[in-house]
Amino acid sequence: MEKLRRKPERGRSERADLYDILDATNVGVLATVKDGEPWTVPLLYGRVDDMLVLHGSTGAGALRHVAQGAKASFCVHLMDGVVVADNLFNSSANYRSVVVRGTLTELPKDTAYDALAVMSDGIIPGRSKEVVTATPKEMAATLAIGLAIEDDNWIAKVRTGGPGEPSEDATAWTGVVPAYTVYGEPEPSEFVPAGTAVPASVRALVERGRTLGV
Amino acid sequence: MEKLRRKPERGRSERADLYDILDATNVGVLATVKDGEPWTVPLLYGRVDDMLVLHGSTGAGALRHVAQGAKASFCVHLMDGVVVADNLFNSSANYRSVVVRGTLTELPKDTAYDALAVMSDGIIPGRSKEVVTATPKEMAATLAIGLAIEDDNWIAKVRTGGPGEPSEDATAWTGVVPAYTVYGEPEPSEFVPAGTAVPASVRALVERGRTLGV
Structure with missing residues (x-):
């Protein structure tokens, strides 16, 4: 096996690197300020070109707060x-x-459903074309908020490679244990008639294997 | 296969549930307020009883900011x-x-190294007993900050189970695709002499298999 070389942590300045990271997962933490104090919540997100899209119910008070112009920081x-x-x-x-x-x-409102479709396809590619369309009531309750990716409002960081040179005992094992997120076998819900086929998009997700984060 | 029943999202009020979640992973997002704006950074953490412990270099300006009494929100x-x-x-x-x-x-300062050991053992159980001790210089550069878990300063949420009842087409497949984080084969660094054994703690981590989040 080729041995890992040390590659120190570093920022990435290319937008392509930023997009690669954003597209490799689908949950982030939204932070904002309410009454002078920091406030956080984990949220699913999608990327549409240079826009991060967050989705929630219109009933979610805190999401409405940030939708109405509050400063926010989104961390993935x-x-x-x-x-x-x-x-x-x-x-x-x-x-x-x-x-x-x-x-x-x-x-x-007329773009919120499209944003939801992009987010969904970011999680299960191709899924949005397999489903029934949301009802008018559901679409009215869909809140989609956007965060524009500009030239200077983001930081991307990547650390790869092994540890630095051992401090004393150069004979100790040092290295990296890689971590991956994988999907398991799809589990049918209580509403699925026996023998119903798993949708193509879901099968493809599981067959892709080491998916999230790779 | 037993079919998934719907179990709606809900908050958890038991401290044991809170600890189970905190102990199932080791990275969270720290948010604070700087100059009136929200600010976020992902950080490794550990739990020591009712204290979350974050670790950083004393060179990290933002970490020093929160260490000096700023309000913070930590999201996992x-x-x-x-x-x-x-x-x-x-x-x-x-x-x-x-x-x-x-x-x-x-x-x-005299407890920072112990906090680092707890954090490290949260990531690789047993690792702290295998390593050389940090030098005085390293220990002086170690900044450990704590966030106390009190009776009323936390929220834990869990969603399990399948989707709700299908809206129209009760013959469609619906269900859950489970996600897991797994560890791969340890990769030696460039400094490891040929034939050096992988430490017991690292072997155990990989052998435990589906570890993170389970």
Whole structure:
């Protein structure tokens, strides 16, 4: 096996690198300020070109708050591996992360469903074409908010490679334990008649194997 | 296969449930307020009884900011599966999440290394007993900050089970695609002499298989 070389953590300045990270997962943490205090919630998201799209019910009070022009910070992270050094101080993790800052805006009602479809296809590619269309009542209750990715409102960071040089005992094992997220066998709900085929999009998701974060 | 029943999302009020979620992963997002704006960063963490411990270098400016009494919100999430409904509106995700809010405090220097050991053992159980001790210089550069888990400063949420009843077409397949994080084969660094054994703690981590989030 080829041995891992040390590659220190570094920021990425190319938009393609930013998009690669954003497209590799689908949950992030939205932070905003309410009454002067920080406030966080994990949310599913999708990317439509240079726009991050978050989705929620119109009943969600905090989401309405950020939809109405509050400053927000959205943070995405992927854990790619545990970096094992010969001491704790130099042990670390390989990861990819993105922070996008800005002001969120509610997307027009007539584009909210399209945003939901993009988000859904980011999770299960092709799924939006297999499903029944939402009812007018459901579409009215759909809140989609957008966060524009501009030239200077994001930070992308990546750490890859092994640990630094051992501090004392050069004979100790050091290296990396890679981490992956995988999907298991689809489990049918209580409403599925016996013998109903798993949709093509869901089968493809599972067959792709090591999917999330890769 | 037993069919999944719908179990709606709900908050958890038991501290044991909170600890189960916190102990199932080791990265969260720290949010704070700087100059009136929200600010986020992903961080490794560990739990010591009723204290969340974050670790960083004393060079990290933002971490010093929260260490000096700033209000913070720390958010942890685990994606457990994709919930496939027959329309996009009812599609969802099974997840576990925790938000802990409060004021962070810098841990005394003489306990920072112990906090680092707890964090490390949360990632690789038993690792702290295998390594060389940090040098005085390294220990001086170690910043450990704590966030106390009190009776009323946290929210834990869990969604499990399948989607709700199909809206129209009761013959469509609906269900859940479970997601897991797994570890791959350890990769030695460039500094490891040929034939060096992988440490017992690292072997155990990989052999445990579906580890993170389970």
